[in-house]
Amino acid sequence: MIEKKFRPFWSYDVQKTESWLAELARDGWRLVQFNSKTRQFIFQKSQPKKVTYHIEFQRSHLLSHSLIEEGWEKAVQSGKWIILCNERPSSEIRAFPLHEGIYKRTRKWMYLYMAVFGYMVISSLLPLSLTIMSLVSGSDVTIVGSPYWLVTIFAAVVFWSLVPYSTIKLYRSNQRLMNSQQSIDRALKQSKAKKEVKEVRKWKFGWQFSPDKLEEWLEKMEEEGYQLQRISFSGVRYHFVKHSSRKVRYAVDYYKKSHQPGYFDIHRETGWRLMFVSKSTFSKWAICSKEYTEIPPQFYSDREEKMDHAKRVAVTFTSIYGTLTFLYVINFTMLLDIQTHAGVDRLSWMLYIIYGVVVVEFVWLAIKPIAYYLRVKKSKQIS
Numbered sequence: 001m002i003e004k005k006f007r008p009f010w011s012y013d014v015q016k017t018e019s020w021l022a023e024l025a026r027d028g029w030r031l032v033q034f035n036s037k038t039r040q041f042i043f044q045k046s047q048p049k050k051v052t053y054h055i056e057f058q059r060s061h062l063l064s065h066s067l068i069e070e071g072w073e074k075a076v077q078s079g080k081w082i083i084l085c086n087e088r089p090s091s092e093i094r095a096f097p098l099h100e101g102i103y104k105r106t107r108k109w110m111y112l113y114m115a116v117f118g119y120m121v122i123s124s125l126l127p128l129s130l131t132i133m134s135l136v137s138g139s140d141v142t143i144v145g146s147p148y149w150l151v152t153i154f155a156a157v158v159f160w161s162l163v164p165y166s167t168i169k170l171y172r173s174n175q176r177l178m179n180s181q182q183s184i185d186r187a188l189k190q191s192k193a194k195k196e197v198k199e200v201r202k203w204k205f206g207w208q209f210s211p212d213k214l215e216e217w218l219e220k221m222e223e224e225g226y227q228l229q230r231i232s233f234s235g236v237r238y239h240f241v242k243h244s245s246r247k248v249r250y251a252v253d254y255y256k257k258s259h260q261p262g263y264f265d266i267h268r269e270t271g272w273r274l275m276f277v278s279k280s281t282f283s284k285w286a287i288c289s290k291e292y293t294e295i296p297p298q299f300y301s302d303r304e305e306k307m308d309h310a311k312r313v314a315v316t317f318t319s320i321y322g323t324l325t326f327l328y329v330i331n332f333t334m335l336l337d338i339q340t341h342a343g344v345d346r347l348s349w350m351l352y353i354i355y356g357v358v359v360v361e362f363v364w365l366a367i368k369p370i371a372y373y374l375r376v377k378k379s380k381q382i383s
Contacts, residue, residue, distance in 0.1 A: 001045035003029065008039045011081075012169040014055040014102055015176055021083070025051040031085075036078040052093060054084045058101035066269060070095045100265055103177045110170035117163045200226060200240040207235075208285060209317060209368035211252035212375060218289075222248040231276035231287065251288045251299035254313050272299065310376035314369040321366035328359050 010017045021031055021041075029043040031053075054072070057080050063072060067084075070093055075085040084097055202221075207214040218228060218238075226240035228248075251272070267288060268274065276287040290297045300306040332355045 002032075003043045003045070005041045005043065006039060007041060009169070010039060010041075011036075012166065013173045013176075014099075015173075018053040018055055021053040022051055025049050025053075031075055031083065034076050034078055034081075034083065036081045049087060050089070052086045052088070052090050054086070054097050056082050056084065056097055056099065056101055057105050058082070063097075064269065066095050067097055072097060095269065099177050103174060106170050106174050106177070110167060110174060113163055113167040113170065117167055120159060120163060198242070199229065200242065202238045202240065203236055204238060205236055206365075206368075207252070208254070208313075209365060210372050211254070211313065212372060214252050214287075215250045218250040218287075219248060222246055228275060228289065233279065235276055235278060235285065235287075246291060247293065247296075248289050248291050249296045249299070251290075253286045253288065253299070254309060254316070255284050255286055267299070271297070306376060310373045314373035317369040318366045321362045325359055325362040325366060328355060328362060331355070332359065 007017070007020075024031070024043060026048055028046055028048040030046040030049075031041060032044045033042040034040065053075070059080060063074070063084075071086045071088040072084050072095075073086070075083045077083065080101075086093055204214060204217070221228070221240060223245055225242055225245045227243045227246070229239045229241055231238055270290075272288040272290045274286060275289050276285070278285040288299065290299075300309065332352075335351060335355070
């Protein structure tokens with residue numbers, strides 16, 4: 001028995017489409033063919049199965065050896081679109097294919113729809129503003145009939161519905177694609193944790209200024225038998241559970257926004273797990289981990305890449321807090337000059353103390369990234 005299903009906007013949210021395919025497989029409908037141009041999926045009635053689907057958009061349809069070992073295989077393909085399937089239990093799947101191709105394609109179409117939407121808004125402002133001005137001023141407004149009003153109205157409804165809808169859907173899809181791996185890794189981690197094990201919470205503030213210190217602390221906690229389960233949204237609270245000691249390498253990376261999401265996919269294919277990624281648009285941090293037995297794994301490909309990372313951290317935070325220190329010193333000097341002529345009272349002394357504490361703190365925060373860079377420069381290890 002064959003059944004065809006039409007989904008015109010399936011590529012706007014591939015993760016939702018993957019869940020839809022998995023649900024149909026559980027109901028006994030196996031995907032046998034699909035056409036990306038006609039937006040049609042063809043299913044065949046079979047035995048109900050639990051199948052994990054993954055959709056990708058790329059030129060090469062060759063699977064890596066690690067993915068094949070994890071049970072991934074090609075279900076169907078159409079052009080550059082490929083749909084993979086895996087019949088293993090989802091909790092046992094340790095490696096997932098890349099979503100980089102879909103991310104790039106979705107981002108390109110999102111920018112295109114945004115440009116079209118911007119043009120539509122700008123082109124509508126002039127006639128709308130002229131009409132409003134005419135009505136307000138009391139001028140006569142004459143509406144000229146046209147034999148193409150139906151076509152015009154139909155086109156306007158289609159464009160003003162489709163373009164904003166597509167822009168919003170593609171934007172949300174991109175956000176989910178960027179954050180999906182973190183959710184997968186967290187779910188895999190939590191599924192392995194035992195409920196009866198008591199959770200231990202630790203707090204770490206200001207680790208962004210000394211990433212290597214955080215790496216050493218996390219690795220030491222693992223050696224003592226405290227396995228990291230998750231990190232809070234803010235990145236300052238760490239949740240551990242007590243287990244047996246193990247060797248885990250941690251990497252704290254201050255990455256460029258342009259790296260997402262393929263940057264993490266590359267490391268994930270080599271066994272690194274994304275434990276934390278910051279949500280801030282200003283400061284982009286990621287914490288990754290990888291368990292090993294003998295030789296510690298290397299997160300960065302060479303020493304030069306590690307040095308570039310340390311330099312980026314030092315330049316960014318030293319310039320910020322160095323500038324703030326300079327501004328506060330100027331304000332402090334101006335305040336001191338004014339109070340010298342006006343007389344120093346108790347309130348002035350309190351202001352001096354506050355300014356002094358703030359300046360010392362900013363100087364300390366400006367020096368710490370430089371110290372981190374110098375430690376990396378002296379170290380012979382890539383990390």
